[in-house]
Amino acid sequence: xxxxxxxxxxxxxxxxxxxxxxxxxxxxxxxxxxxxxxxxxxxxxxxxxxxxxxxxxxxxxxxxxxxxxxxxxxxxxxxxxxxxxxxxxxxxxxxxxxxxxxxxxxxxxxxxxxxxxxxxxxxxxxxxxxxxxxxxxxxxxxxxxxxxxxxxxxxxxxxxxxxxxxxxxxxxxxxxxxxxxxxxxxxxxxxxxxxxxxxxxxxxxxxxxxxxxxxxxxxxxxxxxxxxxxxxxxxxxxxxxxxxxxxxxxxxxxxxxxxxxxxxxxxxxxxxxxxxxxxxxxxxxxxxxxxxxxxxxxxxxxxxxxxxxxxxxxxxxxxxxxxxxxxxxxxx
Amino acid sequence: xxxxxxxxxxxxxxxxxxxxxxxxxxxxxxxxxxxxxxxxxxxxxxxxxxxxxxxxxxxxxxxxxxxxxxxxxxxxxxxxxxxxxxxxxxxxxxxxxxxxxxxxxxxxxxxxxxxxxxxxxxxxxxxxxxxxxxxxxxxxxxxxxxxxxxxxxxxxxxxxxxxxxxxxxxxxxxxxxxxxxxxxxxxxxxxxxxxxxxxxxxxxxxxxxxxxxxxxxxxxxxxxxxxxxxxxxxxxxxxxxxxxxxxxxxxxxxxxxxxxxxxxxxxxxxxxxxxxxxxxxxxxxxxxxxxxxxxxxxxxxxxxxxxxxxxxxxxxxxxxxxxxxxxxxxxxx
Numbered sequence: 001x002x003x004x005x006x007x008x009x010x011x012x013x014x015x016x017x018x019x020x021x022x023x024x025x026x027x028x029x030x031x032x033x034x035x036x037x038x039x040x041x042x043x044x045x046x047x048x049x050x051x052x053x054x055x056x057x058x059x060x061x062x063x064x065x066x067x068x069x070x071x072x073x074x075x076x077x078x079x080x081x082x083x084x085x086x087x088x089x090x091x092x093x094x095x096x097x098x099x100x101x102x103x104x105x106x107x108x109x110x111x112x113x114x115x116x117x118x119x120x121x122x123x124x125x126x127x128x129x130x131x132x133x134x135x136x137x138x139x140x141x142x143x144x145x146x147x148x149x150x151x152x153x154x155x156x157x158x159x160x161x162x163x164x165x166x167x168x169x170x171x172x173x174x175x176x177x178x179x180x181x182x183x184x185x186x187x188x189x190x191x192x193x194x195x196x197x198x199x200x201x202x203x204x205x206x207x208x209x210x211x212x213x214x215x216x217x218x219x220x221x222x223x224x225x226x227x228x229x230x231x232x233x234x235x236x237x238x239x240x241x242x243x244x245x246x247x248x249x250x251x252x253x254x255x256x257x258x259x260x261x262x263x264x265x266x267x268x269x270x271x272x273x274x275x276x277x278x279x280x281x282x283x284x285x286x287x288x289x290x291x292x293x294x295x296x297x298x299x300x301x302x303x304x305x306x307x308x309x310x311x312x313x314x315x316x317x318x319x320x321x322x323x324x325x326x327x328x329x330x331x332x
Numbered sequence: 333x334x335x336x337x338x339x340x341x342x343x344x345x346x347x348x349x350x351x352x353x354x355x356x357x358x359x360x361x362x363x364x365x366x367x368x369x370x371x372x373x374x375x376x377x378x379x380x381x382x383x384x385x386x387x388x389x390x391x392x393x394x395x396x397x398x399x400x401x402x403x404x405x406x407x408x409x410x411x412x413x414x415x416x417x418x419x420x421x422x423x424x425x426x427x428x429x430x431x432x433x434x435x436x437x438x439x440x441x442x443x444x445x446x447x448x449x450x451x452x453x454x455x456x457x458x459x460x461x462x463x464x465x466x467x468x469x470x471x472x473x474x475x476x477x478x479x480x481x482x483x484x485x486x487x488x489x490x491x492x493x494x495x496x497x498x499x500x501x502x503x504x505x506x507x508x509x510x511x512x513x514x515x516x517x518x519x520x521x522x523x524x525x526x527x528x529x530x531x532x533x534x535x536x537x538x539x540x541x542x543x544x545x546x547x548x549x550x551x552x553x554x555x556x557x558x559x560x561x562x563x564x565x566x567x568x569x570x571x572x573x574x575x576x577x578x579x580x581x582x583x584x585x586x587x588x589x590x591x592x593x594x595x596x597x598x599x600x601x602x603x604x605x606x607x608x609x610x611x612x613x614x615x616x617x618x619x620x621x622x623x624x625x626x627x628x629x630x631x632x633x634x635x636x637x638x639x640x641x642x643x644x645x646x647x648x649x650x651x652x653x654x655x656x657x658x659x660x661x662x663x664x665x
Contacts (some may be wrong), residue, residue, distance in 0.1 A: 020355065023578050029359055053571030059501075060564065060579040062508045062586075063496035162394035170391060177396040231392065238385030244390040245355050253394075 003179040005036040005067040006277045009123065012039030012089025012131065013071070014051040016241060020248035021086065030084075030252040031259060038068040042078035043089065060299040062160040077111065079120040081239065084259075086251055087113065087141070089132025099218065103133065103323070104330040111331065114144035121148070125297075128254055130247065135190045135271050135285040140286070142273060151161070151296070154258070155271030157192065157287035159243070159250035160184040163231045164194040167224055168201070168210055171323040178202040183289040184269040185309075186280070186316025187323070192287065193312035194228040196220055198303055221308060262292045267300050278305060278313060284320040337368040337399045339454065341414040343445065344421025344463065346383040348574060352581035353418065354386065355640045358395040362369065363587040363592060370400045374410035375421065377599075398643035407445060411452035418591075419445065419473070419619025422463025428642030435465065435656070436663040442469045444665070446476035453480070458628075460587055461487040462580065465521045467618040468656040469605050474606060474618070475563070483629070486591070487604030489524065489620035491576070492516040495564045498528040500533070500543060500555055511543070515622040516602040517642075519656070525645035526561040528553055530636050554641065576628055595625045600633045611638060611646065617653040 005289060008025055010018050018041070025037055039058065041049045048130035055071040072078050079085070092106035110129075117125065125148065131139035134155040142153040161184045179201050185193040199210040214220055227234075234244045257268050267289040275298045276282040290297040305313065340357055351371070355586035356362060357369055371390065375383045383592035387403040404410050411417070442461075447524050447617040457480065461470035466487040474485040491514045511533050517525040523614065547553055562569075568576045592600050600622040607619040610632045623630040638646065 019578060020352070023352065023582055024359070025580075027356070027359070027361055033365070049571050050573070053568055054578070056568055056571060057576055057579040058562075059494045059498040060568075060576065060583040061493070062497045063503075063582070064509045067507060116634065159392070163392045165394045166391040169394075176391075178392045229538075231388075235385055235388055235392075238381050238388060239384070243389055243392065245351060245386070246389040248354055249359075249393040249395070272351065 002128075005038045006084065007038045008081045008087040009040040009042065009078055011042045011085070011087045014043040014047035014054055015088065016041075016244040017088045017130065017247050019054060020244040021057060021088065021251060023061065023063075023270060024248055024252050026061065026066040027064050028056060029249075032095055032256070033065075036065050036067045036199045038070070038084055040070045040072075040078050041064065042075060045073045045251060048073050054189060075094055075116040076120055082117075083125055084255060085117060085121060085125055085127045085167045086255070087127065087137070088131055090137060091186070098167045098324060100330070101324050102134070105142050106131065106133065106137050107327045107330050108265045110140040115143045117141070118145035119145050123238055124149075127153045128251060128256065129286050130251055132188065132325060135287075136327050138271060138285040139223060139324060140327055143323045150273040153273065154254070154297075155188060155285050155287075156247070156251060156254055157184040157188050157246050157271050158254040158289075160192055160194065160228060160231075161247070161269035162253065164196070164228045167227055168196065168199065168214070171224075172201060172213055174201055175261070180266050181289070181310060182210075183267075183303075184287045185285055185313050187270060187320050188287065189319065191316040191319045192229055193309065193316055194225055195309055195312075196219060197306065197309060198289075207273070211245055215300050219230070231275070233330045246258070255265070258292050259295055261294070262290075267291050272297060272299070277301065278303075280313060281317045281321050284317070284324055286317065286320060335367055337370045338363055338412045338416065339370045339372060340376065341375045341410055341417040343417070343419045346375040346379035346498055347402070347420065348384055348577040349462065349580050350375075351386060351422045352577040353420065353584060354594070355395075356581055356585050358390060358393065359396040361582075362395050362588050363568060364424060365397070366398045366399050366436070368663065369603060370402070371398060372404075372410050372412075372414055374404060374407060377405050380405055392602075407448035408452055411448045413553045414453045414457055416588060417453060417457055417459045418451060418588070419461045419469070420463055421461065422469060425524040432663070434591045435468070436658050438463065438465065438469050439472045439660045439663050442472040443476045446473045448475070450477035456481070456587065457484060458591060459485045461485070461604075462584055464520065465656060468660050469576060470604060470618045471657060472660055482606040485606065485618070485631075486587070487520060487578070487618050487620075488584060488587055489516040489520050489602045489604050490522055491580050491589040492520060492561060492564075493602035494579070494583050494586065496528070496561045498550060499560055500528065500531065502598045503547060503552075503557075504533060506535060512599050513622070514543075514602070516620045516638075517646045519597075519653050520604060520647075520653065523649040524562055525556050525642065525649055526558055526644075527642055528557070529639065529642060530622075537564075539634060551645065584647055591625050591629055591630060593625070595623075600624050603630055605632070606630070610634065613646065613650050614654070617650070617657055619650060624632065628648070
């Protein structure tokens with residue numbers, strides 16, 4: 001007996017990330033090869049024709065799992081009954097814009113999206129915010145959708161997590177699927193802290209710590225960190241466009257592991273509402289190592305944090321606190 | 333015990349279709365979720381940086397099935413050892429270009445690629461040509477790679493096939509998975525013939541029925557349905573300001589997957605293949621037929637009744653393909 005379809009919303013669906021993301025969702029990458037989906041796609045009125053073009057292509061692809069497509073510029077229609085919401089839409093930074101301007105535009109957007117989601121989404125809707133500034137957009141959404149459980153509002157740092165795995169796999173010349181348990185702490189920005197202190201590699205003689213195999217602490221504490229932090233800019237430089245393929249793929253990984261559970265012995269990184277674990281500031285959306293089971297994430301506790309890491313965790317936490325203040329000042 | 337990786341080449345990989353296609357391949361959409369892949373990506377010099385950007389993103393996506401990525405502007409390196417080749421790269425039609433100019437540019441490209449593939453690809457490499465004019469590019473490739481079995485050289489009409497299924501599903505307000513066995517005959521161009529005479533729909537909790545009787549509107553099926561499918565590419569360009577990438581990439585995966593893993597029982601698909609004279613279509617062109625696939629081989633579904641209306645359309649698209657062949661050869665001289 002086939003499963004009931006799940007409604008998945010993608011905002012900003014007419015854009016680059018949306019275009020990469022929707023075929024992944026329609027093929028079962030996000031929720032499994034046996035889970036039918038109904039796609040809700042939202043974008044702004046200037047993108048209505050392009051959005052319809054995406055809908056047409058989804059029909060043209062004859063996806064077996066895709067049971068329906070709702071393409072709309074009406075946020076209420078878009079949010080109605082959705083079980084999963086991937087918020088890709090946001091105001092991109094343009095040349096000459098100050099950080100405060102970008103923040104200001106985006107907090108307005110996320111405040112109104114919060115209301116629509118709260119009023120119209122299905123109960124227990126899981127939310128993933130992708131649009132930058134991801135952590136703070138997610139925080140605003142949480143603050144203005146108080147009836148959505150705080151634990152259901154997350155932001156994407158899985159892209160940074162996957163990028164870190166990729167960099168280690170390239171350094172060690174191993175399969176990326178043999179590397180695990182890196183951690184991305186904090187903000188999805190250049191203050192993120194990619195931490196390999198608990199990461200391991202599967203070898204013929206068992207799991208080994210990454211630090212031991214790489215044997216290059218200077219690289220792990222220096223270039224590795226900056227490469228992961230600045231990878232977004234490196235992609236823009238090469239492609240003349242920002243990451244869409246890898247961001248969309250990471251969004252699928254984030255939701256899939258959240259809904260279907262993380263493999264035994266493996267954690268992933270998710271931006272979640274901080275409860276003050278590891279002395280991160282409470283009341284911000286902060287990226288932590290989490291395991292997932294039965295549709296719930298849980299912060300992995302008890303990991304040793306050395307002095308080097310402590311400074312970095314605090315730095316990114318401080319930035320998130322500043323962003324929160326800036327965001328609130330924009331709303332006043 | 334994990335399977336040995338399969339090498340899949342995508343040409344034009346730095347472009348729009350390539351960008352949609354490579355993550356699909358890397359996730360197992362093309363060859364199955366248990367088949368490890370080594371991706372070969374080829375593009376031209378001016379696209380080197382962009383191509384490297386795509387490679388970087390593939391690394392950043394940490395795909396479990398993706399064993400390695402070869403990103404290069406050297407066709408010989410790109411073709412080395414490949415088991416599957418998806419030829420997306422080609423010269424796009426620009427404003428002011430005549431059909432002969434587009435044809436001329438593309439036959440040169442496909443003649444050169446034929447040579448590289450023939451020398452470097454793995455034995456029994458399966459080739460899918462996507463770049464337009466797809467059928468004729470595939471034909472040129474076949475002619476200049478004589479040691480590649482002609483049955484291994486195909487072109488994409490699965491996009492049109494899927495579009496036809498989609499149109500019927502919208503008309504009947506039924507899920508597309510319940511419609512099957514449309515046929516796209518001929519050229520992947522505006523002369524293609526989307527034929528529903530043998531297509532069926534299986535309504536929920538009911539038995540399989542002919543599409544014609546359920547749609548109950550022969551006029552629509554013989555006119556608007558056909559032109560909608562034929563001109564769908566243009567409609568997408570009008571809406572998106574860019575040509576179809578998502579649906580083309582998806583169709584390329586479907587084409588290869590069904591070819592390699594087999595079509596479901598009772599179902600055929602449409603593929604542009606080297607004509608053997610079936611259905612009165614002359615041999616020596618790449619023509620889209622209904623095919624079933626088993627053990628990595630396609631076979632034309634034989635014995636289907638062809639009415640007068642269909643006959644005319646099938647012949648018209650064959651005629652265009654013969655003209656294209658003549659034009660292509662004239663460009664080479």
